[in-house]
Each structure stands twice: as C-alpha cells, then as structure tokens.
Amino acid sequence: MAEARAGILSGICVLDFSRMLSGPYCTMMLADHGAEVIKVEGPEGDTSRSNGPWRSDDEAREWAGYFVSLNRGKKSIVLDLKNPEAQAAVRELVRTSHVLVENFRPGVMERLGLGYEELARENPSIVYAAIRGFGDPRGGESPYAAWPSYDVVAQAMGGLMSMTGADRDHPMKTGPGIGDVFAGMMMAFAIVSALRHAERTGQGQFIDIAMYDAMLSLCERLVYLYDMEGRIAEPSGNGHPLLAPFGIFPAADGWVSIGVVDDGFWRELTRIMERPDMMADERLATKAGRRAHAPEVNDAVSGWTRRLSKAELAKLLGGRLPFGPVNDAKDIFNDPHVAARRMIAEVPHAEPGKAGWRVAANPIRFAATPAVALKAPPRLGEHNRAFGIMPARRSKP
Known part of the structure; x- marks a missing residue:
C-alpha cells in the first residue's frame, strides 16, 4: 500500500x-x-x-x-x-x-x-x-x-x-x-x-x-487532406469539413455540441426532432449525402436547438447521441461529472x-x-x- x-x-x-x-x-x-x-x-x-x-x-x-x-x-x-x-x-x-x-x-x-x-x-x-x-x-x-x-x-x-x-x-x-x-x-x-x-x-x-x-x-488532418485531395484545410467555424451535423449549435440559453458520425445517430436525431421528412430524405441518409448538403442539415438542426434550453436538450439528447453543452468555468465547477471524477x-x-x-x-x-x-x-x-x-x-x- x-x-x-x-x-x-x-x-x-x-x-x-x-x-x-x-x-x-x-x-x-x-x-x-x-x-x-x-x-x-x-x-x-x-x-x-x-x-x-x-x-x-x-x-x-x-x-x-x-x-x-x-x-x-x-x-x-x-x-x-x-x-x-x-x-x-x-x-x-x-x-x-x-x-x-x-x-x-x-x-x-x-x-x-x-x-x-x-x-x-x-x-x-x-x-x-x-x-x-x-x-x-x-x-x-x-x-x-x-x-x-x-x-x-x-x-x-x-x-x-x-x-x-x-x-x-x-x-x-x-x-x-x-x-x-x-x-x-x-x-x-x-x-x-x-x-x-x-x-x-x-x-x-x-x-x-x-x-x-x-x-x-x-493537425494531422491538414497533412492527409493536402496529400490525398490537394486540398488546403481551412477554418470551418464550429462545424466539420467532412461531417454534418457536427459542431456547435445555438440553444435558447447558450450553445451545445452535437456530433453525428454514423447514420444510426442521424436517424435518432431526426426522430427526436420529429422530422420524419428528413429521416426519409434519401439525399441525407448517408454521411456523404449529409456532407454534400451540410448547410441545409446544419440550418435545420440549428432551427430546432435554438428553441430549447441546454437543460432541455440534454434531457432529449443526452445518452442517445454524441451531445454536450458548451460549459464555462462556472458550469464546470458545478458539473456532477467533474465532482465524480475529482x-x-x-x-x-x-x-x-x-x-x-x-x-x-x-x-x-x-x-x-x-x-x-x-x-x-x-x-x-x-x-x-x-x-x-x-x-x-x-x-x-
């Protein structure tokens, strides 16, 4: 000991x-x-x-x-x-x-x-x-x-x-x-x-x-993008150059992060958003399709999240798909995860x-x-x- x-x-x-x-x-x-x-x-x-x-x-x-x-x-x-x-x-x-x-x-x-x-x-x-x-x-x-x-x-x-x-x-x-x-x-x-x-x-x-x-x-992504596609990695704001929806989205009282990588998470998100039209849209059924229509996808998700508080979004999305609120120092000091993990x-x-x-x-x-x-x-x-x-x-x- x-x-x-x-x-x-x-x-x-x-x-x-x-x-x-x-x-x-x-x-x-x-x-x-x-x-x-x-x-x-x-x-x-x-x-x-x-x-x-x-x-x-x-x-x-x-x-x-x-x-x-x-x-x-x-x-x-x-x-x-x-x-x-x-x-x-x-x-x-x-x-x-x-x-x-x-x-x-x-x-x-x-x-x-x-x-x-x-x-x-x-x-x-x-x-x-x-x-x-x-x-x-x-x-x-x-x-x-x-x-x-x-x-x-x-x-x-x-x-x-x-x-x-x-x-x-x-x-x-x-x-x-x-x-x-x-x-x-x-x-x-x-x-x-x-x-x-x-x-x-x-x-x-x-x-x-x-x-x-x-x-x-x-910054390893910078290297392989240039090597494989001849593309210079550029700032993508709070989004992602290859994925959608993936990034920071507005809430009624702040911001939240959502990261949809696989198609199952996309179907779950559209179900929670009560958007059967987007779930059935074949253009958006795959990662490549959502990437090609990223502005449309991100706008739709932003329009939904901005009507709800961070706490309401956590109740709907937490544990169901990659999600988290954007925390400041006060939030972190009060977060039960931080306390549990010391x-x-x-x-x-x-x-x-x-x-x-x-x-x-x-x-x-x-x-x-x-x-x-x-x-x-x-x-x-x-x-x-x-x-x-x-x-x-x-x-x-």
Whole structure:
C-alpha cells in the first residue's frame, strides 16, 4: 500500500530547468505521479511567478495562479548558472538524477558547459529532455532554430491557426496555450519511454521535441487532406469539413455540441426532432449525402436547438447521441461529472492555516498506483539548504 501511495513514478528524480508553460507542464505531469521534481531557477525565479493572477489575501504577490497550477509538488533551488560554482552543483545533482528537462534556445546549456554530452559523462543513464520552438540541431537543424518562440508562434506556424476560426480571413488561436501544453504532454510520454530504455540498458539519451513539430502532429488532418485531395484545410467555424451535423449549435440559453458520425445517430436525431421528412430524405441518409448538403442539415438542426434550453436538450439528447453543452468555468465547477471524477483538486497552501488553491486535477487514473496527494508549490530557493547549495550569488556581467 505504501508504494501505491507514493505514486507510479516514485524514485524518479527530475532536474527541471524549464520556465513558463511547456517544460513546467511536462514536469507537472511527472510530479503529480510521484517523481521528485527539483525546479532549478535563476535568482529572479521562473517568469510565471510574476505573471498572476493573485488572490486578494496575497498582498506580497508570492503565489501567482500561473505558477501554482504548474509547479505544485515541486522543489525549488536557486542557481545562477553563469557562476562556475553553480555549474559544479548542477553536475553533482546530475550524478544522482534520472531526468533533466530544459526549454532554453539551442546552445544555451552548451555555452554553460551543461549540454547533454558534458552531463552524460557525469551520468551515462541521464535522460536529457529539450523542448524548443523549432527543435534542437541534434534532431534536425531547422532554419528557424535561433528564433524565439512561444505558444502563439507554434500555433501559427504548425497549422492550427489556419484551421481554426470562422473563415480564412480570420485565423484564430485556441484559448489554452496548446502550443506549449501539447509539446509538454508529448515530452512527458517521451521521458517515460526513455526511462524504460535506460532501465533495460543503462543508456540515457537526448530527447528533442519542437513545438512546431508537436503542433503539426496535432493537425494531422491538414497533412492527409493536402496529400490525398490537394486540398488546403481551412477554418470551418464550429462545424466539420467532412461531417454534418457536427459542431456547435445555438440553444435558447447558450450553445451545445452535437456530433453525428454514423447514420444510426442521424436517424435518432431526426426522430427526436420529429422530422420524419428528413429521416426519409434519401439525399441525407448517408454521411456523404449529409456532407454534400451540410448547410441545409446544419440550418435545420440549428432551427430546432435554438428553441430549447441546454437543460432541455440534454434531457432529449443526452445518452442517445454524441451531445454536450458548451460549459464555462462556472458550469464546470458545478458539473456532477467533474465532482465524480475529482477533476478540481486542491493544492495546499505553503503557509499553514491558509486556504489552498483549486486547480485542474491530473486526468490520468491508474487503478493500482493512484496519483499522490498534491503538495504546495515551492517558494523561490526553498530547498537550497536541503541540497547543500548555498544561496545563489549573482555572476559578474
């Protein structure tokens, strides 16, 4: 039982040099399942510490929501990596660690004497994971390798924006930072895979993920449409380029999603709508037929849904065909599914007696090895002393 409570990644030590979202999301996934994640920060700390938002009882602005959500359960040490003593401390930590994660631009760690090849001499089994906007030259040198990149750039160049929005004249980024998050998710998978290899062989390796590449992988439809039909995928608003009715439809008090893929679902929808004429219409009996007459189909469904509330539509459609209301944060906090699945979790406050923070829980469920209870995020440099590291001294410019 003790092992199960420790988490499935208990015993794995991760040195986390990453900042902002992509790397911290990756290492959050590891920490949530028991890995010891040591966040290595510069004297100013991770930029996300100052990004907000802050609660009204946090007058010192120590606990930004951005930072708390991504860095729960980690440890923090402060090292000025330009300082030779700090570089020596990193090499010492690497000897007893399993993973290193960073998301600097290519060449930064090499200039500090802390690149993969140097650190692999200290620990041949180290798994060195690098998330960059356009990848690392080790995996293929991009002409954009030196370009700085954030989520908005990855979404734009990787094709996501060209497929999102109302039409070609209005490309749109997605709300969440998917350019960072998806790269971080893929890196977490890659790390666990590389650890499996290291356990079998004793050999670590360098892992290279480009945010651009991750977005292109996410937008796989873009590739096969162009390859097979010579068609450039375009924004389809809230609909689908291949299916109808499939997308977002108006309700009397908001919006709902309906996804009709097979013909049986179409027959069920027309029955519920009390539209025997549409059920009997041979033009609409197949996916291809409905695709060819998508405006007519979507208009008919919209005309029906807009007369009913989300609750009424849920009663009619829920469980009978793919359906769901468009939820905002308030809806999600009140949804019984979220409660049953424990998808809003509480991170305890670092100060005893203070109320904790609510965050999105980790969605992975292991039957035999449940995730560990969430722990407080670290104060900047909170664990320097525990690792025998003196407070960071700024290097000379």
